[in-house]
Amino acid sequence: MSTDPRQEEPLHPDRHQVVVVGSGFGGLFATRALDKTDLDVTMVARTTHHLFQPLLYQVATGILSVGDIAPATRLVLRKQKNAQVLLGDVEDIDLEKQTVTSTLLGRPTVTRYDSLILAAGAGQSYFGNDRFAEFAPGMKTIDDALELRGRILGSFELAEVTTDPLERQRLLTFVVVGAGPTGVELAGQIAELARRTLPGAFRHIDPTDARVILLDGADDVLPVYGGKISRVARNDLEELGIEVQLGALVTDVDSTGLVVKDKDGTQRRIESRCKVWSAGVQASPLGKIVADQAGAEVDRAGRVLVRPDLTLPGHPNVFVIGDMMSLDKLPGLAQVAMQGGRYAAKQIEEGLHGASPDARPPFKYFDKGSMATISRFNAVAKVGKLEITGFIGWVAWLVVHLMYLVGFRSRLSTIMSWTVTFLGKGRSQMASTEQQVFARVALERIQREDGKSTGTSGSEKENPGPDRATG
Numbered sequence: 478m479s480t481d482p483r484q485e486e487p488l489h490p491d492r493h494q495v496v497v498v499g500s501g502f503g504g505l506f507a508t509r510a511l512d513k514t515d516l517d518v519t520m521v522a523r524t525t526h527h528l529f530q531p532l533l534y535q536v537a538t539g540i541l542s543v544g545d546i547a548p549a550t551r552l553v554l555r556k557q558k559n560a561q562v563l564l565g566d567v568e569d570i571d572l573e574k575q576t577v578t579s580t581l582l583g584r585p586t587v588t589r590y591d592s593l594i595l596a597a598g599a600g601q602s603y604f605g606n607d608r609f610a611e612f613a614p615g616m617k618t619i620d621d622a623l624e625l626r627g628r629i630l631g632s633f634e635l636a637e638v639t640t641d642p643l644e645r646q647r648l649l650t651f652v653v654v655g656a657g658p659t660g661v662e663l664a665g666q667i668a669e670l671a672r673r674t675l676p677g678a679f680r681h682i683d684p685t686d687a688r689v690i691l692l693d694g695a696d697d698v699l700p701v702y703g704g705k706i707s708r709v710a711r712n713d714l715e716e717l718g719i720e721v722q723l724g725a726l727v728t729d730v731d732s733t734g735l736v737v738k739d740k741d742g743t744q745r746r747i748e749s750r751c752k753v754w755s756a757g758v759q760a761s762p763l764g765k766i767v768a769d770q771a772g773a774e775v776d777r778a779g780r781v782l783v784r785p786d787l788t789l790p791g792h793p794n795v796f797v798i799g800d801m802m803s804l805d806k807l808p809g810l811a812q813v814a815m816q817g818g819r820y821a822a823k824q825i826e827e828g829l830h831g832a833s834p835d836a837r838p839p840f841k842y843f844d845k846g847s848m849a850t851i852s853r854f855n856a857v858a859k860v861g862k863l864e865i866t867g868f869i870g871w872v873a874w875l876v877v878h879l880m881y882l883v884g885f886r887s888r889l890s891t892i893m894s895w896t897v898t899f900l901g902k903g904r905s906q907m908a909s910t911e912q913q914v915f916a917r918v919a920l921e922r923i924q925r926e927d928g929k930s931t932g933t934s935g936s937e938k939e940n941p942g943p944d945r946a947t948g
């Protein structure tokens with residue numbers, strides 16, 4: 478197989494070429510905003526879908542299917558004639574040559590751009606302890622959510638057949654690290670799965686015996702909200718039977734549990750087979766690649782410090798948006814990415830009509846609020862100074878999430894799945910496979926072994942691989 482880079486053919490070589498990296502909130506909304514503009518857009522992304530990350534936890538806990546929250550980008554953009562989709566992992570960006578190099582299964586493609594919108598998002602951060610990932614996966618991708626579903630359901634299955642009471646307890650202890658919105662939502666749904674959906678389905682265990690522990694180093698759940706919302710959320714979680722442990726820092730994770738250091742300095746161990754990490758984010762490494770070339774800074778989370786028009790210094794044609802950029806302490810939220818995408822598209826369009834980059838208005842984020850569900854019929858939301866909790870918060874959550882799900886089919890099937898789960902007790906997506914549980918660690922092991930055979934990195938002894946079924 479030849480590895481000579483292929484040059485991506487522009488749709489219309491005489492037109493302005495925009496390359497968008499990423500098909501998430503920033504990338505897709507930027508591409509769609511350029512629909513009516515006289516230019517070509519190439520959206521390069523490592524997945525063939527647009528992922529609605531805020532509902533990943535519902536895939537992990539058997540409520541929604543993958544298709545509900547991840548429509549195919551090719552189909553979403555089918556009618557947008559000035560756009561094309563290129564599947565590939567972007568590995569390099571050359572600001573001088575104005576090219577983006579992506580690879581698909583080892584086949585490199587170089588795509589030239591006149592304007593670039595970088596929206597490659599962020600991954601999980603283990604704060605320097607990447608080895609934790611093997612035993613406590615994060616939840617950023619569809620693969621992560623399906624792996625988690627397998628680990629959660631697999632724990633109940635193993636508990637059903639184990640004869641060792643200690644091991645059964647370990648299997649029925651679920652630990653979620655990080656009490657931000659994702660951790661709160663996931664812990665709430667694991668508890669509801671155990672207490673509402675699974676009772677009566679097993680013969681040797683009582684699923685309601687499951688312990689769900691939500692841990693955080695901070696002193697509040699949902700610390701970004703603080704005040705009343707944090708207090709209400711904590712109470713509601715405890716009423717659901719979730720053990721909320723705050724001021725607790727995780728210092729080690731292995732296949733059978735984790736070690737936690739409390740505020741008074743005491744260390745303790747929690748025995749648990751199924752751990753989930755939702756404690757930190759690290760922006761795409763592409764940020765550092767372009768920042769180094771442009772002389773821009775990146776913050777500790779790898780986000781690029783952009784100019785007020787979301788561009789790199791000295792490169793008014795290169796926009797960095799969404800979870801990859803740092804500006805005015807804006808949070809890592811879908812709205813920040815969507816609005817950034819639309820803003821970048823508008824500046825490119827105005828440039829085509831002769832507007833100078835120096836005349837661009839600064840990006841202004843319009844805060845539409847943020848929200849998190851605790852359980853069915855119960856959510857917290859903050860819109861400006863308005864704080865909403867309980868059922869009204871949940872209705873607001875429902876409406877907003879339906880509004881932003883891409884595609885009529887996704888909305889319809891999501892409404893049906895929610896009816897099954899929220900009005901009844903069932904969950905329609907309870908299938909999981911061994912491959913979903915083991916594939917990530919197996920792939921990482923193969924990559925390590927490849928590295929070892931070429932003498933680069935990796936040690937089999939240091940990384941013993943997962944225990945069967947729940948790792």
Ligand SMILES: Cc1cc2nc3c(=O)[nH]c(=O)nc-3n(C[C@H](O)[C@H](O)[C@H](O)COP(=O)(O)OP(=O)(O)OC[C@H]3O[C@@H](n4cnc5c(N)ncnc54)[C@H](O)[C@@H]3O)c2cc1C
Pocket residue numbers: 498499500501502503504521522523524526528529530531532533534565566567568596597598599616617658659761763798799800801809810811812814847848
């Ligand atoms: C579990 C979870 C729950 C969340 N809940 C909420 C919520 O309730 N409300 C809210 O507002 N926000 C929420 N967020 C945050 C929100 O999803 C992000 O802020 C938003 O997705 C950022 O958009 P983005 O376009 O910057 O990145 P993303 O949406 O993450 O998109 C990044 C895109 O880049 C692609 N990509 C990455 N690297 C490469 C590469 N090297 N080459 C090619 N393509 C690449 C990815 O495949 C993806 O298509 C949540 C996030 C998570 C993970």
